Amino acid sequence: MELGSFIIKRLALMVLVIFGVLIIVFIVTRIIPADPVGAILGGNAPPATVDAMRHQLGLDKPIFAQLLDYLGGLLRGDLGTSLVSSRPVLTDILEFLPATIELAVSSIIFAVVLGIILGLLSAVFRNHFIDHFSRVFSILGISLPGFWLGLILILIFYYKLGWLPSGGQYDMFLFPTRTTGLILLDAMIHGEWNVFWNGIKHLILPTFILGYSSTASIARIMRASMLDVLHQNYIRTARAKGLPRKMVILRHALKNALIPVITIIGLEFGSLLSGAVLTETIFAWPGLGRYIVNSLLTLDYPAVSGGTIFIALIYSVVNLAVDILYAAVDPRMRS
Amino acid sequence: MKRKGMGLVGLFLFMAIPLVMAGNIPKDTLVMAMNTEIFKTFDPGVCFEVEPSAFVKNIYANLVTLDIKDGAFTPVGDLAEKWEQSADGKLWTFYLKKGVKFANGDPVKASDVEYSYKRAVKLNKSPAWLFTDTLGLTEDSIKAVNDTTVTITTNGAPANVVLSVLAANIGGVLNEKEVKAHETNGDMGLAWLTDHSAGAGPYVLKEWKRKTQIALTVNKNYYGDTPAIKTILLRDMPEASDRYLSLKKGDVDVAYQITVEEAAGLRDNKDESVQLFTTPGQTLEYVAMNASWGPFKDARVRQAVKYAIDYDAIINKVREGFAIKNQQFLAIGYFGYKESNPFTRDVAKAKKLLADAGYPNGFEVEIVTNESEIRRAEAVVVQSNLADIGIKSNIIIMQAAQMYDKYRNQGLQMIVAGWGIDYPDADALAKPFADYTVKQLAWRNAWLDDKAASMASAAGKEINEKKRAQIYYDLVKYWQDNGPFAMMYQPIEFWGIGNDIKGFDKAFDGYNVHCDFTLISK
Numbered sequence: 077m078e079l080g081s082f083i084i085k086r087l088a089l090m091v092l093v094i095f096g097v098l099i100i101v102f103i104v105t106r107i108i109p110a111d112p113v114g115a116i117l118g119g120n121a122p123p124a125t126v127d128a129m130r131h132q133l134g135l136d137k138p139i140f141a142q143l144l145d146y147l148g149g150l151l152r153g154d155l156g157t158s159l160v161s162s163r164p165v166l167t168d169i170l171e172f173l174p175a176t177i178e179l180a181v182s183s184i185i186f187a188v189v190l191g192i193i194l195g196l197l198s199a200v201f202r203n204h205f206i207d208h209f210s211r212v213f214s215i216l217g218i219s220l221p222g223f224w225l226g227l228i229l230i231l232i233f234y235y236k237l238g239w240l241p242s243g244g245q246y247d248m249f250l251f252p253t254r255t256t257g258l259i260l261l262d263a264m265i266h267g268e269w270n271v272f273w274n275g276i277k278h279l280i281l282p283t284f285i286l287g288y289s290s291t292a293s294i295a296r297i298m299r300a301s302m303l304d305v306l307h308q309n310y311i312r313t314a315r316a317k318g319l320p321r322k323m324v325i326l327r328h329a330l331k332n333a334l335i336p337v338i339t340i341i342g343l344e345f346g347s348l349l350s351g352a353v354l355t356e357t358i359f360a361w362p363g364l365g366r367y368i369v370n371s372l373l374t375l376d377y378p379a380v381s382g383g384t385i386f387i388a389l390i391y392s393v394v395n396l397a398v399d400i401l402y403a404a405v406d407p408r409m410r411s
Numbered sequence: 412m413k414r415k416g417m418g419l420v421g422l423f424l425f426m427a428i429p430l431v432m433a434g435n436i437p438k439d440t441l442v443m444a445m446n447t448e449i450f451k452t453f454d455p456g457v458c459f460e461v462e463p464s465a466f467v468k469n470i471y472a473n474l475v476t477l478d479i480k481d482g483a484f485t486p487v488g489d490l491a492e493k494w495e496q497s498a499d500g501k502l503w504t505f506y507l508k509k510g511v512k513f514a515n516g517d518p519v520k521a522s523d524v525e526y527s528y529k530r531a532v533k534l535n536k537s538p539a540w541l542f543t544d545t546l547g548l549t550e551d552s553i554k555a556v557n558d559t560t561v562t563i564t565t566n567g568a569p570a571n572v573v574l575s576v577l578a579a580n581i582g583g584v585l586n587e588k589e590v591k592a593h594e595t596n597g598d599m600g601l602a603w604l605t606d607h608s609a610g611a612g613p614y615v616l617k618e619w620k621r622k623t624q625i626a627l628t629v630n631k632n633y634y635g636d637t638p639a640i641k642t643i644l645l646r647d648m649p650e651a652s653d654r655y656l657s658l659k660k661g662d663v664d665v666a667y668q669i670t671v672e673e674a675a676g677l678r679d680n681k682d683e684s685v686q687l688f689t690t691p692g693q694t695l696e697y698v699a700m701n702a703s704w705g706p707f708k709d710a711r712v713r714q715a716v717k718y719a720i721d722y723d724a725i726i727n728k729v730r731e732g733f734a735i736k737n738q739q740f741l742a743i744g745y746f747g748y749k750e751s752n753p754f755t756r757d758v759a760k761a762k763k764l765l766a767d768a769g770y771p772n773g774f775e776v777e778i779v780t781n782e783s784e785i786r787r788a789e790a791v792v793v794q795s796n797l798a799d800i801g802i803k804s805n806i807i808i809m810q811a812a813q814m815y816d817k818y819r820n821q822g823l824q825m826i827v828a829g830w831g832i833d834y835p836d837a838d839a840l841a842k843p844f845a846d847y848t849v850k851q852l853a854w855r856n857a858w859l860d861d862k863a864a865s866m867a868s869a870a871g872k873e874i875n876e877k878k879r880a881q882i883y884y885d886l887v888k889y890w891q892d893n894g895p896f897a898m899m900y901q902p903i904e905f906w907g908i909g910n911d912i913k914g915f916d917k918a919f920d921g922y923n924v925h926c927d928f929t930l931i932s933k
Contacts, residue, residue, distance in 0.1 A: 114815030123850045125540050235656045248644050357649045362622030375812040
């Protein structure tokens with residue numbers, strides 16, 4: 077199959093996946109026995125007020141009519157209005173998405189760089205100190221609960237040492253100029269270097285916590301893949317031809333060992349985007365994860381659907397990019 | 412080697428860059444920390460949540476406000492210089508103070524009051540029932556007679572009820588001209604007022620960066636004394652431990668919603684840098700039984716449960732002493748309140764009541780509560796107490812959306828919950844707890860008792876204060892004997908505050924009902 081038709085096929089599948097996610101989320105949120113209006117108005121509101129709001133929000137219509145209304149809105153680019161914030165869901169998402177992207181990108185960069193280095197060193201120096209260190213580091217990364225580790229790091233680096241802030245994206249007396257919503261990028265665009273450095277400091281702990289388990293996964297896959305490649309005949313041949321070990325590892329082994337790592341990076345990036353809720357809560361990070369979880373707790377239907385569509389879209393795009401990359405690297409994947 | 416060394420020096424220098432916030436808060440700035448998820452809007456016609464109400468109250472001026480005198484909420488003039496009530500108690504005339512301006516410099520006129528109140532009725536958002544149901548207001552009830560006089564025609568509710576409701580957030584007066592300039596598709600400024608302000612209170616909403624911080628700055632045109640605190644920053648900190656550590660480190664002045672354990676720690680182990688402030692909360696915590704469900708149909712079984720509960724354990728262990736024993740529906744300091752706590756744990760008496768009702772071996776029941784840590788702990792204590800008299804109970808934790816749906820439809824057997832007081836008058840408590848016709852708590856627990864309902868309704872209309880107080884006294888007794896509620900306590904609310912903060916006790920005395928940031932200084 078040509079690469080072009082492969083991409084078209086995957087794009088069509090992506091649309092189907094997102095539509096499927098949308099329908100499932102829409103139905104599940106509406107059939108569970110709970111009342112979002114009750115949650116929004118609180119326990120005190122009298123029934124007449126509850127009924128009036130239910131009518132105002134169109135929640136008294138049959139579920140099929142609500143679905144048609146929603147799909148109609150979606151075609152016009154309208155994700156509905158949040159029942160809690162009373163703002164268009166798209167406005168809410170666009171406000172919180174940049175913070176999540178910023179955190180997920182910094183975490184994946186951290187995880188990829190550290191994970192590949194650790195995995196590579198671990199494989200090359202198998203059963204040496206660096207290998208043991210890397211394996212213990214990986215096991216801890218996968219098994220330590222992020223929220224616990226986050227609180228411990230806050231206690232040490234914020235409360236005891238005073239080196240890093242406890243949370244938020246920037247200090248409270250700063251009022252950064254916004255263009256894209258990405259604090260670091262905006263600070264660079266507007267030359268607000270105090271905001272930039274302040275933003276970097278605020279990113280360190282959440283990046284480490286969010287990226288740690290991904291680092292561990294990448295390091296483990298990288299180690300296994302590298303060990304596998306290092307035992308291949310062509311590596312032995314290269315060494316026999318008298319090539320230096322460093323060159324064999326970096327120019328011959330690394331490239332091939334990275335192929336399975338690409339897949340795991342794609343999956344990890346997706347999970348960083350959708351699984352940042354705890355990190356966002358511990359570090360008071362104003363991201364999409366907290367928005368979706370709070371929407372779920374209050375059964376804010378439009379916000380839950382809108383947020384899920386966005387996450388599904390990002391997840392699908394990242395996976396599509398990985399598949400295309402994979403297909404480009406390995407023609408067997410196109411069949 | 413040289414490059415490595417330079418890297419280390421760079422890292423050290425980076426770490427050495429001081430954080431702007433590190434314990435360096437200016438004297439005229441107050442930094443507070445809270446989980447701000449509860450904030451939905453700053454529109455006085457819409458906002459009805461407890462903590463946000465306290466902030467909205469400091470942005471908008473009302474006709475009247477509530478002061479605390481001798482431990483009781485007392486209405487005093489805010490925008491209104493004086494007021495009169497007609498002989499039949501229905502027509503109220505308010506005379507505005509002269510020369511009062513909104514934050515943008517526009518004069519406050521009676522027409523602004525008329526616009527604001529009509530808007531609240533028309534919008535019909537969460538707090539609107541205070542105007543429409545409690546006071547019986549319609550759009551035609553409010554009239555600006557001239558620039559400084561406004562009349563309001565009510566359903567004849569007692570004076571304290573009328574003035575308390577007008578002092579609530581929904582009575583906040585908006586700048587009509589400014590709001591109209593920001594209308595979108597005839598929304599009466601609903602979208603704009605979510606995160607902007609147009610009031611005449613001591614502060615102005617400068618910025619609301621959601622999930623980050625809320626900034627208030629002083630209103631330079633405020634008619635009252637200029638507050639010592641010129642800027643208020645409310646930092647979003649979802650984690651209680653974060654708020655506590657930031658307070659101890661001096662990066663915030665006031666920490667909301669610290670845990671009871673942290674509060675007890677501050678109370679019991681004096682800390683030089685931090686103090687604890689407490690005040691009675693404007694809520695009541697209760698266990699309720701569905702009077703239409705199985706054994707709970709019998710008042711003796713309900714009495715048995717009331718005698719089985721270990722109220723002292725709940726107050727002293729679960730709440731670490733941050734609660735006041737109060738076994739009636741009237742809150743402390745409210746009209747008609749007289750201390751009355753007839754229930755103490757008496758297992759033998761509870762067992763006898765169960766046996767008399769025909770349940771000597773007890774029965775099985777479901778206790779529902781929400782995900783609050785305190786409520787879950789209370790449910791566990793109640794479960795253990797009920798086991799002592801032979802009642803086997805299963806605790807079910809529900810999300811608010813699920814719990815209220817079932818509760819509103821009388822679908823729960825037993826619940827551990829709380830009730831936030833909507834306005835500081837006995838009527839705001841008697842009706843929900845005793846009058847099933849208003850379809851609130853008595854209705855949800857299927858206690859369809861006509862005697863209790865008519866007493867609560869009569870007290871809500873009685874203008875003679877002595878007679879009114881007597882009705883509440885009788886109703887409390889009847890309710891304790893027959894009602895489906897085991898009232899556990901009135902919580903004591905607490906904040907961790909920096910030692911350099913002054914006036915917090917006066918500012919927060921009365922919690923969200925009377926919360927005046929202008930009294931705070933450093």
